[in-house]
Amino acid sequence: PHHTMSAAAMVGGGPQLTPGEITRADQGVLFLDELAEFDRDVLEALRQPLESGRVVIARAGRVMSFPARFQLVAAMNPCPCGFSGSVPEGRCTCSARVVERYARRVSGPLRDRIDLWVAMPRVAPGALVSGMEPESSAAVGARIGAARAIACARGGELNGRLRGRDLRAACRLDGAARRRLVSLAETEGASGRGTERILRVARTIADLAGRVEVWGEDLDEAGWFRSPMERAAGALAS
Numbered sequence: 001p002h003h004t005m006s007a008a009a010m011v012g013g014g015p016q017l018t019p020g021e022i023t024r025a026d027q028g029v030l031f032l033d034e035l036a037e038f039d040r041d042v043l044e045a046l047r048q049p050l051e052s053g054r055v056v057i058a059r060a061g062r063v064m065s066f067p068a069r070f071q072l073v074a075a076m077n078p079c080p081c082g083f084s085g086s087v088p089e090g091r092c093t094c095s096a097r098v099v100e101r102y103a104r105r106v107s108g109p110l111r112d113r114i115d116l117w118v119a120m121p122r123v124a125p126g127a128l129v130s131g132m133e134p135e136s137s138a139a140v141g142a143r144i145g146a147a148r149a150i151a152c153a154r155g156g157e158l159n160g161r162l163r164g165r166d167l168r169a170a171c172r173l174d175g176a177a178r179r180r181l182v183s184l185a186e187t188e189g190a191s192g193r194g195t196e197r198i199l200r201v202a203r204t205i206a207d208l209a210g211r212v213e214v215w216g217e218d219l220d221e222a223g224w225f226r227s228p229m230e231r232a233a234g235a236l237a238s
Contacts (some may be wrong), residue, residue, distance in 0.1 A: 022055060030070045078119075080103050155170060177216050184220070198223055199232065
């Protein structure tokens, strides 16, 4: 969807209470390009569906509930001009304050619901024309398929849907790993929701490596992916 989309078009609504884009993306992927350019009310409307997998719409005394279990993928520039961290240096015209304000257009509660933040530096022209890939999509897909099979065989649910006691049982943390998780959560200032999300990502990392237990290094990697967006912007600028 385009970043000028209204909240009603995104989550649903109108006189007939019709489904929105997030319901059309149910069991699939919702890709939001230029994330920071969406209106704040549109982005905030995603919070509850991301948590519950459903969207509830009320209008004129009527209430409708639609499925909305989608995978959110988003992309955004590090600053309004788009050149922060680019090579050669000096192309960015934005002050540090402007860059920070731009990052803050995505609220903390919404960021808390996004598991993986990755800073993507510009690809060098030589790499683009060489055509070399470190790993084929087929190989990556095979590893992901194997990890999903491990997760489903363990408890019948994918890791992203595990909560509370079921999640803790699936991770099988020893004492050192539990202490590491607490330390990560405290360092990042993670909420309870954020701490569970670190744990789910770590469980997936361990599955990709073929391990039964979640190790401290899995938690560290999950914590790195969960780092605040400002850190990702800093990585681009470094």
